[in-house]
Amino acid sequence: MKLFDRTRFCVEGSPYTVANLSKKIRIYDVIEKNKKIYFWCRLKDEQKCIAILTDMCYNFSVVDRKGFLPSIRKILLRYGLIVGILCSAVICSLYPSFLTDIKINESEYENSVLSILSEHGIKKYSFAFGFDSKSIEREILALDGVSFADVVKEGTTLKVSIVKEQPKPDYFPLVNESVKATKQAVFSRAIVYGGTLVKSYGDIINPGDTLIENYILVGEEKVQTQAGGEVYGFLYYEAEWYFEYIDNVRLEEYKKTVLIFATSQIKGEASIISVDYEINGNSIKALVTTEERIDDFKSE
Numbered sequence: 001m002k003l004f005d006r007t008r009f010c011v012e013g014s015p016y017t018v019a020n021l022s023k024k025i026r027i028y029d030v031i032e033k034n035k036k037i038y039f040w041c042r043l044k045d046e047q048k049c050i051a052i053l054t055d056m057c058y059n060f061s062v063v064d065r066k067g068f069l070p071s072i073r074k075i076l077l078r079y080g081l082i083v084g085i086l087c088s089a090v091i092c093s094l095y096p097s098f099l100t101d102i103k104i105n106e107s108e109y110e111n112s113v114l115s116i117l118s119e120h121g122i123k124k125y126s127f128a129f130g131f132d133s134k135s136i137e138r139e140i141l142a143l144d145g146v147s148f149a150d151v152v153k154e155g156t157t158l159k160v161s162i163v164k165e166q167p168k169p170d171y172f173p174l175v176n177e178s179v180k181a182t183k184q185a186v187f188s189r190a191i192v193y194g195g196t197l198v199k200s201y202g203d204i205i206n207p208g209d210t211l212i213e214n215y216i217l218v219g220e221e222k223v224q225t226q227a228g229g230e231v232y233g234f235l236y237y238e239a240e241w242y243f244e245y246i247d248n249v250r251l252e253e254y255k256k257t258v259l260i261f262a263t264s265q266i267k268g269e270a271s272i273i274s275v276d277y278e279i280n281g282n283s284i285k286a287l288v289t290t291e292e293r294i295d296d297f298k299s300e
Helices: 017-023 043-055 070-099 107-119 133-141 248-263
Strands: 006-012 027-033 036-042 060-066 101-104 146-156 157-164 183-195 210-213 215-218 221-224 228-242 271-280 281-292
Touching: 006 043, 017 027, 017 043, 036 043, 043 060, 060 210, 107 133, 107 157, 133 146, 183 210, 210 228, 228 248, 248 271, 248 281
Parallel strands: 101 157
Antiparallel strands: 006 036, 006 060, 027 036, 146 157, 183 228, 215 221, 228 281, 271 281
16 A cells, blocks of 8 residues: 555564554555565654554664655755755855954054944954955054054954054253353363264363354264253362461361361352362361353253
């Protein structure tokens, strides 16, 4: 008998096996071949038949299925495999255009950069087809404090590299005129920031004298530049004091007293280089040599 939807079983055993099974399920076209029993049952009884044979501990297998539903299943499986392959191919071709991550090396620009990318239709977990990286870079460069921008897509990750502008160096302000002396002294040394030093060690300096000229020599030519620097010189202070009587016991005390009068004339910062004393009768003279800054240059 041919059923519209049916399943064929193969059971190892004697016809008695089928006889026991036929008491519970309607079976058809029973044949014996090589000590195996073959029969058909309705497709809707397949699971019930499997349960009974399993419960009876028989060795069996499903060898065939026929009818409308099995055919549909085969077709669906066959075409489902083809569709799956096609879908896989499409996914593989589209996956490189999919963005799983956006990396921005400077976190302080993250919100601004994400906003620019969004305007170009670029977002995380979306497809990015043929975006204009150069246009995006120009917009990022327009952000305050950005000196360089690079947008590169590596696999499914979009990398945005930003280089910030370097802070402007704190140059000391240089005056346009030459550096001049503010004190009378003997030149000792100088630290020149710009321009040309025109004094040498031991030169006598008077207030108003030029210490550093506002030019530099390029070959034999003078090129104007801003002058700046620190110039130091030796200054000399003296004080003399008369005493009724000078004895050796109190001599050091007398010297300290005279030294106080001498150093009281020093104004501003100074390094004491040497202290000498002259004793003439009842008088003691203190001679103090200092090194002080003598220029009018000011840096801020």
